[in-house]
Amino acid sequence: MSSPGTTCKLCYWQPSGGTTVSSQVLVDLIKSIESMNGVRSGRWQVTASQHRPIRRDQAVQVECARELLGVAFSEAPNKYYFVLRPDHMVVEADSTIQSIMENLQVYRNHLTVVFEGFQYQLGDFHVKAGRAVIAHSENLRGIVLEVEYLPVSSLGKTHQLMQEFVDIWQEVAAQSMTGRIVHLEPNFGDYSLSDQYSWQHTALQYISLMVHFLSQRTN
């Protein structure tokens, strides 16, 4: 998401039954974007981290969130976002909040997923395709696809338009690939996020996708 007046839809690639996701899937999806006359406009990266509370005495329970999730965007380097899923909360802060949390030493980084890839421009749409890997490894967890519509920031007004775009992309991809583009939409209302799209919405979408990819790993 590059400017305030936009909406963004986050998807992932679900291979057909029996097949696994691979780096070749990303190559093929990028080809499908280029075949729709998408123009490569740069690289992007999103870092999503899972933190766990630190207990001084392991035998004693602590009244606190069991899991703290954080997101940083290469496109918004001065901001940082937290999500608490059981509390239905998205928090926006400056990137210095990470140093504050390090100084407080109450939560410890448990796991980080890095989403990274290329961005393309197709008229009023920005499309991103990338891979999700566990940090410091080449352990591929999934393929992420993001569609951003630049002129309008109302989720309600762009819902159908975004879906139509994804459907077209799906048709193009289906010519050479087996699988489908799946949208994983969190319930923004549960998190008190309004119809006006913001970075907080994007943060929540990436967290939801991270949780989805990690849950697939354990299955």
Place this chain on the structure above:
Amino acid sequence: MHKYYFFFQRFLKTIFYSESRFTASMHVEALQVLLQGLCGGRQEKLKIHEICLKSGTNLGVEASEVHLLCSLSQTDPVWTVRHVGGPMRGAGAEQLPAHVRSVLESSISSNALRFFYALGYKMDYELVRIGYVFQFQRVVPITVTATMLCKVPKLHAIDEAIPVTPGIQLVELTAPASTENYSEAVGAISSFAEHLAPLIHLSKPGVPTGVVPTASTAAASLVSRGAMKVS
């Protein structure tokens, strides 16, 4: 990277210890006139709801503390989270005329309090600071605040806040510094403090400096000059 702040503060309480409320008000007004003259009138009102949170039992490597500041001087409240480290120690630090602390700040969305509660923090205390702030550009940017501390009688009832020491204000000078520009920042803040010397002696927190003998005369002179400029 940490920011370091040189931190001068003292309560005017020491100066105005035996003064009446009216006299204290005159000193406060005189300081305002003096600061306005020094900075060219860039004064801003300050009203901050400050909440101090402490980590819950058994949470974290060690007990920790974090401050949430809600600025009420704008139309929409603006929230900031602040972590203040302990003062720098060692023989060199002792010699410095100000405390050096690591201070980290971040703006944060308005659900900050609920967020820190969810992380296991508990409220320790809350207060309201009302006063004014001046910004000065010297070798380093210097911020001077003069604030009245108010206690909050009921949870979050900030409209009912009552001054802890009526007519008495806390004056603080802060400036950002890095490990490289210590000496510059110390020099700038010390020389700035000299400008206020006829009214108030600034020192490290907890170091008493006594009453400034010239305070009453200087205050009367400044207030009358301020009144002349206004008229």
